[in-house]
Amino acid sequence: MKDRLEELRREALAAAQDAACASTLQEVEVSFLGKKGRLTQILKGLGALSPEERPAAGQLANQVKNDITAAFAERAGALKLAAFEAELAPGSFDPTLPGPGPSPGGMHPVDLITRELEDLFLTMGFQVADGPEVELEANNFDRLNIQADHPAREAHDTIWVQRASQDSVGLCMRTHTSPVQIRTLQEMGAPLRVIAPGRVFRQESLDATHEHTFHQMEGLMVDKGIAVPHLLHVMNTLIEGVFGKALETRLRPGYFPFVEPGFELDARCSFCETGCKVCKGTRWIELIGCGMVHPKVLELSGVDPDVHSGFAFGLGLSRIAMLRYGIEDIRWMMGGSISFLSQFRK
Numbered sequence: 001m002k003d004r005l006e007e008l009r010r011e012a013l014a015a016a017q018d019a020a021c022a023s024t025l026q027e028v029e030v031s032f033l034g035k036k037g038r039l040t041q042i043l044k045g046l047g048a049l050s051p052e053e054r055p056a057a058g059q060l061a062n063q064v065k066n067d068i069t070a071a072f073a074e075r076a077g078a079l080k081l082a083a084f085e086a087e088l089a090p091g092s093f094d095p096t097l098p099g100p101g102p103s104p105g106g107m108h109p110v111d112l113i114t115r116e117l118e119d120l121f122l123t124m125g126f127q128v129a130d131g132p133e134v135e136l137e138a139n140n141f142d143r144l145n146i147q148a149d150h151p152a153r154e155a156h157d158t159i160w161v162q163r164a165s166q167d168s169v170g171l172c173m174r175t176h177t178s179p180v181q182i183r184t185l186q187e188m189g190a191p192l193r194v195i196a197p198g199r200v201f202r203q204e205s206l207d208a209t210h211e212h213t214f215h216q217m218e219g220l221m222v223d224k225g226i227a228v229p230h231l232l233h234v235m236n237t238l239i240e241g242v243f244g245k246a247l248e249t250r251l252r253p254g255y256f257p258f259v260e261p262g263f264e265l266d267a268r269c270s271f272c273e274t275g276c277k278v279c280k281g282t283r284w285i286e287l288i289g290c291g292m293v294h295p296k297v298l299e300l301s302g303v304d305p306d307v308h309s310g311f312a313f314g315l316g317l318s319r320i321a322m323l324r325y326g327i328e329d330i331r332w333m334m335g336g337s338i339s340f341l342s343q344f345r346k
Contacts (some may be wrong), residue, residue, distance in 0.1 A: 004042055005064045007034070009151065012039075012068040016075045025079065029072045097301075102244040103189060106345030110156040110215045110333060114197050117217060117317075120241040124234065126193040126219065130289025131180035133199060134161055139179035143300045144258040159201050159212075173201035176314060180260065181220040185301040190308040191223035197317060211330045215317035222293065222303060222310030232289060235265055239287065242320055243270045250284070259291025259312055278323065285323070288315045 012032045020027035032038050042061070049057055072074060089092055107115075118128050140146075141153055152175065165172035170333070180196035197217040204210040221230065232249075240246045248268035256262040265288040275281035290313035295305035318333050327333075332340050 002060060005057075005060050008038055008042065009064045009067055013071045016068075016071040019079070020073060021092050022076065022079050022083075025072065025075055032068055033065070033072075039068070078085075103342075104345060106341055108333075108341060109325050109327065109344050110317050112344060113317050113321045113324065114215070116218065116241065118195070118197065119193045119221065119240070120238065124193070124237065126221075129180050129184045129194045129196050130198060131172055131174075131177070131183050131196065133201070134171055135174040135179045135225050137164055137172060139182050140172055140174055140176075143179055143182045143297065145294050145296045145300070146257045150257065156203055159203060175202050176200050177218045178312070178314070181218060181312065182297075182301055185220065185222065185298075185303065190298075190303045190310075192310075193221045193223075195219040211318070211334060213334055214330065215333075216314055217317050218312065218314040220293070220310060220312045222298070222308050224308055226292075226294065226309045226311060228311075231292070231313070234311075235288060235290060235313065238315075239267050242324070243267075247271070254289060254291070256289060256291060258294050258297050260294045262289070262291035264288075265290055265313075287320075288313050290314070 015028045015032070016025065019028055030037060034040065039061075046054060046057055047063065099205065122128070137153075140158075141150070146152060158175055159173040161171040161173065162168055177196040177198050177200060180198070181194060184194045185192055185197075195217055196219070197212060198215065200216050201213055204212050219234075221234070231250075236249060239249060247270055250266050251263040252266065254262045254264040264286060266284040266286050267274065269279035269285050271278045271281050272283065275283055279285050290311065293310040293312050298305040298308060298310070318330055321327065321333070322330060
């Protein structure tokens, strides 16, 4: 046993010194110290020794293992240093070259869509407005004609910061950007053209198409004589801006407390001719909720509904970004993945 261990040590030390590169060194090291290596095979024979021989043999085996491990570590360090010196050799390295800089950043897909739509609406005379994400219950619900018993006010839909009581007003994370329209209408009155992009928050069961934090853009136009044809013209212009071409559209009846009548606006699928997974085989994509502003909403914001009328609309910026860029899971939007965001670098 002793002779075999001594012979193994000599061979291992010589093999370590003869290794010309890191990969070869690793292969040789495994052949001696791996689970099926030569030292392991010798150690399996310790059990066959007599009790008197076993302690000395075990001590020598540990010493041999430590010597071999140290030899391979020393050789690995020497090879690494030699490789570094080769890189610094004359003709192989220019120390005057600038070091690597930071990787260029890229815009979030939702920001890209938002800027495009803001530019589009600015050409139509709209202004861009912003508002708080923690909103008064009155602005988020009451002034939008959403009644006190409406299911949207329940905790399973809305993230409440503070419920209303005798001593405090109700506060919630805004569930849409409509409160921005209300604030702007109260401040500026009619006539008014405004869009309100931003983050909104809802209690959702998270999956590929639902997230508790997402982005919307809502718009409002109030003036004298505004009617459904004005709404359709703006919506068709919006869709053409999003998809780069005019698409066939249709209106379906839809209920929203703050508009009357209310519509769901669908666009003909631009990704297929006979049906695909985007339109789920229907050849129509549901894009925008819209309608004529309810007279009560105008009245609650200080605008005379007998003089002025208007339309409102809302669309999911996250959904538009998913359609534009073929993103299949909405959770990527708020995930903060650098590899995901780098795909949108220009």
